[in-house]
Amino acid sequence: MTLIPARPWTASKPPRRILAIRLQAMGDVVISLPYLQRLRELLPADTRIDFLVLRESSPLPLNLELFDRIFIIDGGRRFKLQLLYTMPMLVRLFFRRYDVVLDVQNSPISRLVRRVLRPRAWCEFDKVSTLPAGERTRRTIEAAGFPLSGDPARGEPPWVPARGEPPWVPARGAFRLRSDLGVDALLRSAGWDGVSPLVILNPAGAFPTRHWPEVSYEKFAKLWREKFPDTQFLFLGIPRMRDMAARLCAAIGPRCINLVEQTTPAQAFAIIQKIKFILSEDGGLMHMAWVSGIPTLALFGSSRSDWARPLGARAAFLDAEGLECAPCMQETCRLGDTRCMSLHTPEKVIATALRLLE
Numbered sequence: 001m002t003l004i005p006a007r008p009w010t011a012s013k014p015p016r017r018i019l020a021i022r023l024q025a026m027g028d029v030v031i032s033l034p035y036l037q038r039l040r041e042l043l044p045a046d047t048r049i050d051f052l053v054l055r056e057s058s059p060l061p062l063n064l065e066l067f068d069r070i071f072i073i074d075g076g077r078r079f080k081l082q083l084l085y086t087m088p089m090l091v092r093l094f095f096r097r098y099d100v101v102l103d104v105q106n107s108p109i110s111r112l113v114r115r116v117l118r119p120r121a122w123c124e125f126d127k128v129s130t131l132p133a134g135e136r137t138r139r140t141i142e143a144a145g146f147p148l149s150g151d152p153a154r155g156e157p158p159w160v161p162a163r164g165e166p167p168w169v170p171a172r173g174a175f176r177l178r179s180d181l182g183v184d185a186l187l188r189s190a191g192w193d194g195v196s197p198l199v200i201l202n203p204a205g206a207f208p209t210r211h212w213p214e215v216s217y218e219k220f221a222k223l224w225r226e227k228f229p230d231t232q233f234l235f236l237g238i239p240r241m242r243d244m245a246a247r248l249c250a251a252i253g254p255r256c257i258n259l260v261e262q263t264t265p266a267q268a269f270a271i272i273q274k275i276k277f278i279l280s281e282d283g284g285l286m287h288m289a290w291v292s293g294i295p296t297l298a299l300f301g302s303s304r305s306d307w308a309r310p311l312g313a314r315a316a317f318l319d320a321e322g323l324e325c326a327p328c329m330q331e332t333c334r335l336g337d338t339r340c341m342s343l344h345t346p347e348k349v350i351a352t353a354l355r356l357l358e
Helices: 026-042 079-094 110-116 133-143 183-189 214-227 239-252 263-271 284-290 346-357
Strands: 017-022 048-054 071-075 100-103 122-126 200-204 234-237 257-260 277-281 296-299 314-320
Touching: 017 026, 017 110, 026 048, 026 133, 026 284, 071 079, 079 110, 100 110, 100 133, 110 122, 122 133, 183 257, 183 263, 200 214, 200 284, 214 239, 214 346, 234 239, 234 263, 239 257, 263 284, 277 284, 277 346, 284 296, 296 346, 314 346
Parallel strands: 017 048, 017 100, 048 071, 100 122, 200 234, 200 277, 234 257, 277 296, 296 314
Antiparallel strands: none
């Protein structure tokens, strides 16, 4: 098991101020949220938890009641610019006198912040093990002295190790939003009747080797509606999904809702709290769903399921285990048939989805 660099909190009283750091893309920030939310629930209400994040990933954390204060680093994805914007912020952070720094990033900038702040307890994200990202986040926070499976109802403070309890996993309804951002009106204007269950189909894989065939999505939708005829299928996402979502909506039928390019990440997260189920390729919406306790089925092709798979009793995944070429991590299939995704037949996927819902 990987040894996580950390200095655990050993005081008999809880810390007063905690800074969590996650400086990466939205999906990675989302994965860290349920574990920080669990920590928030276990600590006293007067313990402050602040968050340091990149500008591009800040809209969702800003809309959560999880954090007391959010500090934002500009500079896009350019390291030198990020470092330039970090330097003046160090003074502001230093005078907040943090007791604990949870570095769930482990980058040169996050390590610099932690060393300048000189907290009493700290941890650095496990970047090397093959465990799922969520599990590595949990283990990193626990290495700082905060077992997330502690039970205050039994008089066990979270910084005292729980006895033999299983690792905590996300549960539905854990997050409180500062605003629903008008998503009900947005959904209704796009065709939702306000009653029918919503199911997201998310063909958002970054490369062709991460895409499930369009005809498979069509067949899945048909099989799903045989079981749940009142379902409305929903598409959210970014520009590269536009053409595929339009074709699938046309094939699935008039009750399909297409909101691709019409929501912010925070609005997408608020909408996900309302859905019944999501079928997703490896992407940000998949992470938003499983961390929210939504039944989530993820499809993996060329990417590594051991790193990115969803966690929890309401999540499942199908990968290309058994194929010698997978996971190849390549953008295009060297064999020319993307067999790692086509082996997930609609019949296999619907059977897995139904078991998950049970």
